[in-house]
Amino acid sequence: MQSIQRNGTTARYSDSVVHGGIVYLVEVPASSDGDVAIQTREILDSLARQLNAAGSAPDRILSATIYLTDMADYARMNAVWDAWVPSGSAPSRACVQVVGLADPGWRVEIAMTAATR
Amino acid sequence: MQSIQRNGTTARYSDSVVHGGIVYLVEVPASSDGDVAIQTREILDSLARQLNAAGSAPDRILSATIYLTDMADYARMNAVWDAWVPSGSAPSRACVQVVGLADPGWRVEIAMTAATR
Amino acid sequence: MQSIQRNGTTARYSDSVVHGGIVYLVEVPASSDGDVAIQTREILDSLARQLNAAGSAPDRILSATIYLTDMADYARMNAVWDAWVPSGSAPSRACVQVVGLADPGWRVEIAMTAATR
Numbered sequence: 001m002q003s004i005q006r007n008g009t010t011a012r013y014s015d016s017v018v019h020g021g022i023v024y025l026v027e028v029p030a031s032s033d034g035d036v037a038i039q040t041r042e043i044l045d046s047l048a049r050q051l052n053a054a055g056s057a058p059d060r061i062l063s064a065t066i067y068l069t070d071m072a073d074y075a076r077m078n079a080v081w082d083a084w085v086p087s088g089s090a091p092s093r094a095c096v097q098v099v100g101l102a103d104p105g106w107r108v109e110i111a112m113t114a115a116t117r
Numbered sequence: 118m119q120s121i122q123r124n125g126t127t128a129r130y131s132d133s134v135v136h137g138g139i140v141y142l143v144e145v146p147a148s149s150d151g152d153v154a155i156q157t158r159e160i161l162d163s164l165a166r167q168l169n170a171a172g173s174a175p176d177r178i179l180s181a182t183i184y185l186t187d188m189a190d191y192a193r194m195n196a197v198w199d200a201w202v203p204s205g206s207a208p209s210r211a212c213v214q215v216v217g218l219a220d221p222g223w224r225v226e227i228a229m230t231a232a233t234r
Numbered sequence: 235m236q237s238i239q240r241n242g243t244t245a246r247y248s249d250s251v252v253h254g255g256i257v258y259l260v261e262v263p264a265s266s267d268g269d270v271a272i273q274t275r276e277i278l279d280s281l282a283r284q285l286n287a288a289g290s291a292p293d294r295i296l297s298a299t300i301y302l303t304d305m306a307d308y309a310r311m312n313a314v315w316d317a318w319v320p321s322g323s324a325p326s327r328a329c330v331q332v333v334g335l336a337d338p339g340w341r342v343e344i345a346m347t348a349a350t351r
Contacts, residue, residue: 004177004232006205006206009205009207010207011202012199012202012207012210013207013208013210014207014209014210015209017179017180017208017209019179019232020138020139020232020254022254024179024180060238062238062253062256063260063347065182067211071333071334071335071336071338081246082246085245085246087245088243089240090243090244090247090248091251092249092250092251092258093246093247093260094260094299094343095335095336096301096332096333096343097334097335098214098333099188099214099216099333100213101188101212109213111211113258117235118351119349121349123323126322126323126324129312129316129319129327130324130325130326130327131324131325131326131327134326137254141297141325141326142326143297143326143327182299182328184328184330215330215332216331216332216333217305217330218330219305219308219329226328226330228297228299228326230297
């Protein structure tokens, strides 16, 4: 039976889960009052830390789902995203506008899968 | 070529798909008039049955995406979720509020991936 | 380290990503003024091409997430979808209504994972 490694596990979720060479992770903003650029930066900074801690890296991202609460934030989210993604390493990516996230101040949430090194 | 096992397959979807040691599944409520606690329980009961039938188990869940139609249901959905997840086995989890699901009475839908035993 | 193959890579996304026998892809409509049947057809035609180019095929789909901007489009999207999915090969599938997609004219967006041959 292939082992599962869970990081930052609570009763509700794990910060990341590693199995079979794949890392599964979801990140929400650290702040609930920043604008979308700040919140996207917070998320991507945290994802980079978690990827590295899980034996992966930003250039090993496979897929991403970006949930925005306002599509008017699209360009500003993308400016941060495009600068963060290592050149030549962009994942398969969906981006949709949802009604809301768990905290009313959150403007963005990102789910990802990545390959370990 | 690695085989794909499909369970409960219709022209539109399969209840679960197993490939390479991973189970992919999505569940919707059995009822369309229950409150969110009842519907979440219905979904998680069905997911547990499907996971076991597919050679996995609730403590092997890797990732989950929870779609709610009203974030006011968040706490009641979580109460059922937190009690259902085996201790120490919480997955990577995203939770978003969408406009609606395929049946107007559904308040929650859950997509998951899990590892086989 | 298991290699990652990326196709159609920009600074923001890849059309598809292949790793460990799994293809990750997301497709949006080619047109922003077609109705949902036309847009779904455009997406599925493109997904079929991308799957084949990535060493997979429509009968190797594992999971799909369908984002609609209006659940009133559900039946017409499904008519195209049901006809496209090879018999006996339907994936695990979630379908939700979101507020909007990146282009205001898009009525549908589909994310998929598939197994290579």
